[in-house]
Amino acid sequence: MAKARRITSEKLRSRYWFDNPDHPGTTALCIERYLNYGITLEELTSGKPVIGICQSGSDLTPCNRHHIDLVKRVKDGIRAAGGVPFEFPMHPIHENVRRPTAALDRNLAYLGLVEVLHGYPLDGVVLTTGCDKTTPAALMAAATVNIPAIVLSGGPMLNGWRGAERVGSGTIIWELRKRLAAGDIDYAEFLSRASDSAPSIGHCNTMGTASTMNSMAEVLGMSLPGSAVIPAPYKERAMVAYDTGTRIVEMVWEDLRPLDILTRKAFENAIVACSALGGSSNAPVHVNAIARHAGVELDNDDWQHLGHEIPLLANVMPAGAFLCEEFYRAGGVPAILYELYGAGKLHGDALTVNGRSLGDNLQGRETQDTDVICRYADPLVAHAGFLNLKGNLFDSALMKTSVISRDFRERFLNDPNDPEAFEGKVVVFDGSEDYHARIDDPALNIDARTILVMRGAGPVGHPGGAEVVNMQPPEALIKQGIESLPCLGDGRQSGTSGSPSILNASPEAATGGGLALLESGDRLRVDLKRGEVQLLIETSELEARRERLAQQGGYRYPDHQTPWQEIQRSMVEPLDRGMTLAPATKYRDVARQHPPR
Numbered sequence: 001m002a003k004a005r006r007i008t009s010e011k012l013r014s015r016y017w018f019d020n021p022d023h024p025g026t027t028a029l030c031i032e033r034y035l036n037y038g039i040t041l042e043e044l045t046s047g048k049p050v051i052g053i054c055q056s057g058s059d060l061t062p063c064n065r066h067h068i069d070l071v072k073r074v075k076d077g078i079r080a081a082g083g084v085p086f087e088f089p090m091h092p093i094h095e096n097v098r099r100p101t102a103a104l105d106r107n108l109a110y111l112g113l114v115e116v117l118h119g120y121p122l123d124g125v126v127l128t129t130g131c132d133k134t135t136p137a138a139l140m141a142a143a144t145v146n147i148p149a150i151v152l153s154g155g156p157m158l159n160g161w162r163g164a165e166r167v168g169s170g171t172i173i174w175e176l177r178k179r180l181a182a183g184d185i186d187y188a189e190f191l192s193r194a195s196d197s198a199p200s201i202g203h204c205n206t207m208g209t210a211s212t213m214n215s216m217a218e219v220l221g222m223s224l225p226g227s228a229v230i231p232a233p234y235k236e237r238a239m240v241a242y243d244t245g246t247r248i249v250e251m252v253w254e255d256l257r258p259l260d261i262l263t264r265k266a267f268e269n270a271i272v273a274c275s276a277l278g279g280s281s282n283a284p285v286h287v288n289a290i291a292r293h294a295g296v297e298l299d300n301d302d303w304q305h306l307g308h309e310i311p312l313l314a315n316v317m318p319a320g321a322f323l324c325e326e327f328y329r330a331g332g333v334p335a336i337l338y339e340l341y342g343a344g345k346l347h348g349d350a351l352t353v354n355g356r357s358l359g360d361n362l363q364g365r366e367t368q369d370t371d372v373i374c375r376y377a378d379p380l381v382a383h384a385g386f387l388n389l390k391g392n393l394f395d396s397a398l399m400k401t402s403v404i405s406r407d408f409r410e411r412f413l414n415d416p417n418d419p420e421a422f423e424g425k426v427v428v429f430d431g432s433e434d435y436h437a438r439i440d441d442p443a444l445n446i447d448a449r450t451i452l453v454m455r456g457a458g459p460v461g462h463p464g465g466a467e468v469v470n471m472q473p474p475e476a477l478i479k480q481g482i483e484s485l486p487c488l489g490d491g492r493q494s495g496t497s498g499s500p501s502i503l504n505a506s507p508e509a510a511t512g513g514g515l516a517l518l519e520s521g522d523r524l525r526v527d528l529k530r531g532e533v534q535l536l537i538e539t540s541e542l543e544a545r546r547e548r549l550a551q552q553g554g555y556r557y558p559d560h561q562t563p564w565q566e567i568q569r570s571m572v573e574p575l576d577r578g579m580t581l582a583p584a585t586k587y588r589d590v591a592r593q594h595p596p597r
């Protein structure tokens with residue numbers, strides 16, 4: 001489905017800076033300074049598209065660091081296709097290290113990238129992505145500015161191994177923490193085993209948030225077909241970097257822009273694919289955010305209505321057994337889409353960056369290994385998408401059903417009278433420090449049917465929203481073999497966690513959400529069939545608690561530590577609306593609506 005549109009070099013937006021007879025002073029200033037490191041006048045003035053390369057790799061961001069080398073092939077491709085590459089840095093976002101949380105930087109990187117794409121002489125951009133939030137930040141900015149843009153992921157690490165056992169990044173940490181708590185291993189072995197999961201360059205090798213969001217970029221049509229999960233060290237990764245470089249130059253001439261691609265159909269495809277991938281519980285936050293910036297209505301009801309019935313097809317950790325190296329060899333994202341398309345679950349006419357439709361791109365891309373990528377008719381788990389739960393404490397909270405274990409089902413969900421519901425007494429924690437300080441306190445009386453609640457962990461309570469809802473049971477219970485309890489919270493959880501938590505409760509406690517009214521000892525009823533979580537309490541008592549909290553000045557949370565924390569807290573929207581910055585979502589297509597002056 002190639003678009004008929006083509007532009008000529010006079011229409012390139014870089015001409016405003018580099019060839020503008022109405023503003024000779026501006027032109028002279030722009031040109032002379034770019035010449036000072038060896039670019040020639042001919043390159044800048046002969047009507048070649050100027051292509052930005054947004055560099056997300058640095059020594060601070062190891063998951064994306066190999067983009068420093070990979071962009072050499074991107075530049076080769078850009079030059080071969082007749083463009084001029086300009087590499088520039090993205091604000092660093094490293095998931096594992098950034099405190100208080102990397103999610104705080106998604107919107108900051110977004111803002112910075114919008115300003116660069118709008119304010120510099122760029123006709124198109126290659127967005128290098130990898131670690132969790134780098135991908136949504138880049139796509140959000142691409143949607144806002146709307147110059148031709150293409151995503152190049154860095155790809156996952158090779159498989160981690162311990163002997164013959166696969167070791168998945170992130171996922172192993174959650175498992176080892178339980179082994180450490182149970183006394184099976186010591187601190188030194190904990191560190192040694194954890195490092196087995198990171199054997200090479202690349203981002204997490206599990207279907208955590210990084211692999212999920214790069215797969216989402218491909219499903220949305222924003223990266224070349226089959227590129228999302230090529231392992232970082234493979235030769236095909238450098239080859240697709242070259243192809244990405246050549247393609248962005250063609251996209252500029254075709255005037256193929258993000259908002260031509262990021263349509264409602266593309267987002268519906270992303271929701272469906274996320275379920276089949278067993279994708280991260282952070283995906284709804286980020287995909288909803290990209291949609292908001294693209295001007296597409298999308299909410300967590302869409303995730304349930306379109307996604308819940310979709311089966312799990314990717315046998316990749318944390319929902320499955322393999323890692324991204326095998327996932328790539330089995331056919332990767334196109335093989336998942338092939339099955340979904342064959343089952344009539346996708347919009348095949350959605351446009352992609354190669355100028356063809358999603359459906360056209362799938363010809364001959366069936367699974368090469370049904371142990372790793374299952375057929376639609378023979379899935380790993382039926383109905384594997386998110387549930388969007390509601391009730392008297394919040395308007396929306398997500399549950400990732402693909403990771404509900406047999407043990408969990410037997411303990412909580414197998415009441416013959418109501419197999420999809422359970423009740424439990426809650427124990428409430430205010431942020432992760434409170435949890436760590438008290439979880440092993442015997443006075444809390446946590447038993448096998450307790451529901452652990454985490455509040456103060458949303459985008460305002462913990463700037464950016466903490467990944468802390470998947471709480472480990474007390475050591476004493478783990479030693480008895482009880483390795484998980486139901487968890488509920490207004491924060492997020494790591495995409496590499498296999499915990500069936502109820503997450504992202506919106507609105508959060510810090511902005512008037514009902515979790516602020518919970519008290520330890522209250523009873524909750526969770527009904528998955530009805531999609532409800534109810535606090536079992538008289539309405540009058542709930543209102544009395546609300547009144548008391550208001551008199552105390554509302555739910556308290558820690559002070560701001562930096563200027564950005566204060567700015568973001570003043571305007572951030574809830575997790576169910578994508579944690580976007582409220583004033584930013586009204587800006588759209590700014591390169592054309594607000595040309596440089």
Ligand code: FES
Binds near residue numbers: 063
């Ligand atoms: Fe960067 Fe997982 S920590 S991708």
Ligand code: MG
Binds near residue numbers: 095132209467493494
């Ligand atoms: Mg994370």
